[in-house]
Amino acid sequence: MAMSAANEKLIVGKISGVYGVKGWVKVYSDTDPREGIADYNPWYIKQGGHGKGEWREIRLEQGRRQSKTVIAKLEGVDDRDAAMQMTGALIAITPDQLQALDENEFYWRDLIGLCVINREGIELGTVQRLMETGANDVLVVRDEQTTEQGGREHLVPWTPGQAVVEVDLEQGRILVDWDEDF
Numbered sequence: 001m002a003m004s005a006a007n008e009k010l011i012v013g014k015i016s017g018v019y020g021v022k023g024w025v026k027v028y029s030d031t032d033p034r035e036g037i038a039d040y041n042p043w044y045i046k047q048g049g050h051g052k053g054e055w056r057e058i059r060l061e062q063g064r065r066q067s068k069t070v071i072a073k074l075e076g077v078d079d080r081d082a083a084m085q086m087t088g089a090l091i092a093i094t095p096d097q098l099q100a101l102d103e104n105e106f107y108w109r110d111l112i113g114l115c116v117i118n119r120e121g122i123e124l125g126t127v128q129r130l131m132e133t134g135a136n137d138v139l140v141v142r143d144e145q146t147t148e149q150g151g152r153e154h155l156v157p158w159t160p161g162q163a164v165v166e167v168d169l170e171q172g173r174i175l176v177d178w179d180e181d182f
Contacts, residue, residue, distance in 0.1 A: 008094065009044055009055055010098075012029065013029040013030050013031070013037050014027070014088070015027060019083075020080070023073060023080070023082055023083050027063070035070050037072075038072060043092070045058050045092075058074050058076070111127050111167070112127050114169075116174045117176070119165070119177055125142045125154065127139050128141065130158065136157050137158040139156040154180075163177055165177050
């Protein structure tokens with residue numbers, strides 16, 4: 001059963017521990033910058049990991065960077081014991097909470113699954129994931145059929161205007177200037 005857009009949750013972090021005695025929690029954040037997770041309100045919390053439990057909405061009273069971590073105070077979590085109960089919970093938001101992007105800017109989640117075609121019209125595969133490197137992000141492109149037959153995975157640098165020529169979300173494709181042998 002497909003999840004409707006209204007029910008879709010984007011995992012942005014996890015509650016990793018407690019901070020102090022007044023109900024604050026430590027947060028592992030997948031946002032960039034790390035403290036950007038505190039810009040979203042409400043959060044949706046799920047105890048028990050990816051496959052278990054129900055999402056529940058919770059308001060963020062405060063959140064900030066504290067040294068190398070992020071801490072948050074959640075509504076109704078007022079002491080250390082209540083905060084301990086939250087440890088391990090996933091933190092998510094809904095797609096409508098994401099800020100609108102400028103033209104030619106994309107969220108990684110929107111690129112995953114797009115078909116990648118080079119200038120010669122050769123289909124290289126689909127975007128499986130993206131990874132960060134020191135210089136630039138990289139599209140990990142795989143053709144499931146050729147991968148099973150010993151084919152290659154393509155690592156295409158995310159360099160718009162260079163290796164990445166065009167992204168067409170409506171057509172579900174990315175045009176790249178990339179040789180099929182790379």
